[in-house]
Every structure is written in C-alpha cells, then in structure tokens.
Amino acid sequence: MNRNLILAVVVSQGLFAFSQLQAEAPTTRTAQKVRQPASADWPSWRGPNGDGHASPDQKAPVKWDEKTNIAWKKAIPGKGHGSPIVVGEHVYLATSVDEKETRSLLCLNRKTGEIEWETVVHQGHAVLPRNKKGTQASSTPACDGERLFINFLNDDAMYTSALSLEGEILWQRKISDYVVHQGFGSSPVIHEQLVIVVADNKSGGAIAGLNRETGEVVWKRDRPETPNYPSPVIMETSGKVQLIMIGCDLVTSLDPLTGKENWEIEGATTECVTSTVTNGDLIYTTGGYPKNHVAAVRTDGSGKTEWENGVRVYVPSLLIKDGYLYGVTDAGVAMCWNAATGKEVWKGRLGGTFSSSPVLVGNLIYVSNEASESFIFEASPDEFTLVSKNNLENVCFSTPAICGGQIFIRVAQQTGEARQEYVYCIAETPSQSDN
Template structure:
C-alpha cells in the first residue's frame, strides 16, 4: 500500500508541476496571488521566511508595563503561537484545556479589540506532552485571503483554512500523531500550496496541500521518530527548496513536486528550530539526543561545512550578512561566521529561551520565558546590548515586528490565576 500510495502522490505532483509556471531561476519565494505589504508579518518567520523584518521599520528599543504600550488585550486560554499580522488584523491561536476548545482569535490591529473568534475544534484535545508545551503552539499563516492553521485533535494533525472573517473554508487530516513532547509545527506557504509536517513515533509525513481546496497534492512519508520542526521554503544554491530538519535527517524538497533535491543523515532526532540559510548553506540545530548546530552545503552534495556541540534546541536562528546569530536555550547569545563556523563571540543574557530571534535593521530581539526581551546589535565584532525590557510573567512566543511595532504574547499571574495577554509595543 505504501508503494502504491507513493506512486499515486508522485503522479499528482507531476501533474501539478506541469500545470504551474516553472520556478524562475532568479525568483524569490512567492505565494500565488499575494504580495505581503511592508507592514505585514503574514506567517511564521515573517514575509521572507527568515525571521527578518523590513529594514526600514523603527520599533521601540525600550518599553515597560507602562512605557510604549499601544494596547494590550487579554486572551482566554493558553498558546505559544506568535502573532500573525496582515492589514488591519492580528491573528493568534489559543487552547482552553478546561473546555477542550482550540481556537483562532482575530484582534483589531489599531486598538487590540477582539474582532472575532472561531472555535476550530471542540473536544478531542490531547493534553499529554512536556509541561512547557501548549495545545496552540502553531502560528497562523495568511495569504491575504485565507488563514491556515495546524492543530492536534483526536490523535491527528489537522490543517484548517478560514477566511478573513473566521468562517471555515476546508479542513484536512494530514497524519496520525503520537504525542511525545507535544505538537507545534506551523504551516508554510509557497506558490498555490500550504506545507505541513507531522513527525511522531508512529510515523508521519511532509505534505503539500492545495490552498484552494485542501486536498493533499503530494506527501513524503517520514521515519517513526518524534520531531517538532516547521517546514520552510528558502532560496538556496540558486533554487527554491522546501527544507525540513529532524528525525535524524536534513532534507531539501522540490516545493512543487515533492521530489527530493537532497537528503542526508544530519541534524538530530528531535529538532524544534526552523532552518535558515546564507544562500549557499542551510543551518540546522537540535537538542536531543545530540546538541549541535550544523551547516550543510545544500547543492545536493550532502557535505557538512561545519558543526559544533552548542545546544540551540528551540529558538530559531538568524543568518545575516555572512554571520549566524543564535540564542541558546540556556540563555547564551552566540555569533558564528556562517561559512566556517568560527565563533565570533558569545554572551550570557540570562534566563531560559523558547522564543526565536527576530531581526530588524541591525537590531536583534529575543524574549526569554520570564517575559524579558533583550535587544542587541547584529554586530559580528562584539556583543553590544542595547536594552533589556521586562513584562513580568511568562513568555514562549517569538516577537513579531512589523509596521514599526512589536507584538508580544505574555502571560500574567494575578491572585494565582494565569491570564494571557497580547501586547502591541510602539512609540507613542
């Protein structure tokens, strides 16, 4: 059955390939029918899929509970998804475990007022996993017309499309899923497709779904191993590649057909970070059972350019101007030369980190699990801290930076009760 299934999906992928315009050699990753505005952050890792905001943005460097807060809005339930911002809307996911509700919430970008809420799943919530995990850790992707979101429900990874008013358009089961630490893979968009990974100890898949109707266009089966990384489409070695790490593999797929450009034994079993690139190499990192950062030449040769034993397990890295910046889970910031791996500097920030780095201009932003955001220069010569900003509480999401504003998700604790908040930080 597996062999027949693979032949079937390959045939569909080839038909899809014939029916689409070939990927131009000099084209940047694009989503059919959608061009993100300069002030948008439409999906996980931002408009260019690399965690880098538009260079002309000018968000605050300093803030507090009262300084430079444009608005803050309480959110029911718990979630670690980052804010997705398109036009005048802000989208986050949440899980109410006591009511077994998995939902998408839309906020008014200007005021933070709740515009609508859609309960995507009722019942069937999987409450197992690491104590840090949430059942709403997947960040929404938006193509300007629809939203795409992943949830784990009734033992399966399910992708749902909503319109901009919160009405369900389609819903597709991608794969069965056996919970180990949890599930948090975010969807990626390219061309006319949405990509989903579902890796678990009972097997899984990398799947490409039609954005229009939700049917599975192609899929590649995965090893029976736990893993948490999100797929990403980046331009590497002169072509767009769908990149996936973990399950003791690092892989580059043709984003339209699903055929493998290359695959090597690399990374480690359990990865959370999303791959980044300097254009020639891709960078993977993991935390179990091996702690490492690895640079792979992504031209099909399967060559490892360099690697080290630094633990960058959860926070995704930034590749910028020939250097690789990372925040280790244990609270140390590092900078390496991207072609050789030479360590330029490392500096202890403090705290434990789950949120990823975000770059705007020459400034890097990263938030630890206690709600403190560190701002430092993307300077390979030395570590240069610019600010340390505290919003007392608990934070696992990555800062979203667009329109010269920062959208942060922080949980406050008052009278023994946990209350999630979405903050809009901006100059006033």
C-alpha cells in the same frame, strides 16, 4: 539529558517564505493569487521572508515597560505559545481553552486590540501535550491574503484548517495520525498554490502539499517514526527553491511543488525544533536530542557538512546577516559565528531560559526569555553590544511579530495555577489601553 528541555518544541514553530510567493507559477499549473505582504505586515511564523527578518525599512521601539510605549494591552481567552501574525488591520493567533477542550483562532483589531472574532476550529477530542510547558495552541497561523491556515492536533491526529478572513472555516484536512511525545507546534508554510505542512511523530507522520483553495492533497510523503518538531522551510539555496526539513536524524530537501526528493542525508539529530536559515549555499541545523549541535550543511546535494559544534541552540531559531550567524542558546547566551567557517566571533550572557526566537530589525536583534525579559543587542561581528533590556513581568514563550513600527508580543500572567494571557502592542506613541 533533561528531556524537559524539549519543552519549547511546542513554542513557536512554523515557517513561511513570502519571497518565494512572488515567483510566477509554472504555466502548467493554475496560479492562485497571493497578496504580496506590505512592509507593515508579519504574515507568518518568522515574518515576511520566513527567516526572522523584519522588512528592511522597519524600526521598532527599544525601550518599554508596563507604563511606557504600550499602545494597547488586551486580555485573550485560553492559552497558547503560537506567535501572532499581522496582516493589514488585523492580528491573528491561535489559542486553546483546556476546560472546554477548544482550539480556536482569534482575530484582533490592530489599532485597538479588540477581539473582532473567535472561531472554534476543534472542540473535544483534545490531544494534550506531555511536556508541562506545552500547550494545544503552539502553531503559528499563515495568511495568503485571502485565507488563514492553522495546524492543530485533534482526536489523535494532526489537522490543517483554512479559514476566511472573517473567521469562517473553509476546509479541514487530516494530515496523519499523531502520537504525542512532548507536544506539537509545527506551522504551515505557503508556497505558490500550496500550503505545506508536516506532522512528524512517533507513529510515523507525513509532510504534505495542499491546494490552498480546496484543501486537496496535491502531494504527500511519509516520514520516519520519530518525534520531531520543526516546520517546513522553503528557501532559495544553491540556485534552486528547496523545501528543507531537519530532524528524524536526517536533513531532507524536497521540491516544494511536487514533494519529489532532491537529496537526503544523515546529519541532523533525532529531535529538532528550530527553523533553519541559509547563506545561499549552506543551511544550519540545530538540535538538542540525543545530542546538542549546530551544523552547516551544503545544499547542492553533496551532503557535505562544512562545520559543526556542540552548542545547545535547541529551541530558539537562528538569524543570519552579512555572512554572520547569530543565535541565542536555550540557557541565555547570545552568540555570533562566521557563517562560512563556524568560527566563534563572540558571545555574551543575557540570562534566563529562552524558548522564543530572535527577530532582526535593521541592525538590532530582539529576543525574549521565558520570564518576559526582552533583550535588544546589535547584529554586528565587532563585539557583543547590549542596547537595552525590557521587562513586562510576565511569562513569554511566543516569538514577537515586528512590523509597521510596532511589536506584537504574547505573554501570560501566571499566579499559582491561575493564568491570564495578553497580547501587547508596543509602539513609540502609545495610546491609553482600554484594558
């Protein structure tokens, strides 16, 4: 197997389940206020519910190019594969400048794209990815309405940092030492009073729940000495809130507030990338090393695998809607399965290599390949129906944020060794870009 296909490990990882934030904290704990996401927000990796779904009332453009439906285009410093998030009037994303050995967080004005602030979170002591498609800024931030959280590698370790909405560093916490195998791209997830992070790696990493306000370690668990790349996923499944991790040859369920193990089974591959989704009773693990697989695992603690196939959906995460599972293979084939049985319903070729994950907007699925060709097709079990194909003629590894009738997408122009990254705001009523 070509191990370089692990490349987009560093691409967009992270998960954030805001639906769980709406639950009241237990009376024995001190609850911290969490800003409830507006439908016009995209506050973390994979959106307001951490499952790749835009808010139900959302619509987005289906056609664009460099001259059509571009509200603004902004050049940004450095490079990264982390996805943008959108909260209120601002867009936030991570970036790194290799020459200066900086890892930073950027804040852009949502209306104009102007950079309002840039905070260097780490400088020096760079930890370079070994995969040629990796970057030092492949984690996606998460926002609780008062603070921003971001993961970076620094000085052979993984650190989580909290920043104010004005860009002030509030606290930093070392999670574990980190030995790079391919790269790093796991993102923070917020749950009640905690921000939960993971640093799986060859030296034996950790998963931890940190107090959002202080950075204090509330709980921490050691992880296997295995390279692995997913973000923690929090979901309600089988009647309880569970923190799910795949990879390291395991499928693991923890109590997100305490870190206590609910159940753990062998079943995933060694190295995974994607953020899993649920139909309420099953979760779907996908992997690409040492074998390709898509598998449905019961979350009631029984450890039963309901079905499995050998399709390579290694990097792009899956979507689930109305009992059907939708995916895009790394090699550019859109697929639909019956989520309960695993029966293949249809497949259709898109073309190209995919590292970005699909996003569901209403009944449409949006996904981009590494050549920045964006495909829109219907989320319907009836047949594969391609609605449109759009091209920004750049390079794209990042997953878009889609909210408030707008698409925010990170791309790069690559000319030889020269690279310039941009954030685009795509909207039906474009304004003249000042770039």
